[in-house]
Amino acid sequence: MNDLKQAPERETLILRIIWMVLFFFVWQFAEILLLLVVLLQLLMRLIRGEVHTGVQQFGDSLSQYLAQIGRFATFNTEQKPWPFSDWPAPRPAESERIVEVPGNGGVQP
Template structure:
């Protein structure tokens, strides 16, 4: 009887060990590729964000010069700076793991505008 219990215990232990090993291997293989892709994308968008920040700075400088010369804001530059600011915000949200939605070019440029603007019933689209 005790031999049979030992065999049952060994069988159960072997089954549990196989299950644990297969679960660990499944998590390990899925974990590595997803995390590595996310880290690569975060680094890529960090670089894109850095370059975009320089463009944003140039637009601000041009707007300042325009205001000194004409005394008024350029509406087109103001609008463009606002769009760049929204884009930089979406990059920061993605890079800091606040959202899983990849910024442009992986979604449309105006996708955030569609979310924020209410429809005729006053509800967000």
């Protein structure tokens, strides 16, 4: 009886390992793509003096996607990343601002 229960669990684990290997290669590609986004955004900032909103939003979505792959690979979730789930939506950009930290009397950027 115990062998019957372990067989599906082993098949599930083997399938997950296959997905993890596949997402490892997707991670490698996405990492290079993120580097290109960073360089493009840096060039846009140097040339135009401001960031490109579309590139900024794509960079945020891509970084969230990489986080989803990491969560799946480290067994923090059973939800497989895109294309098995929705592509992450970009979040609003945080602007750099001065925030007063209570308790230490200082100001922290």
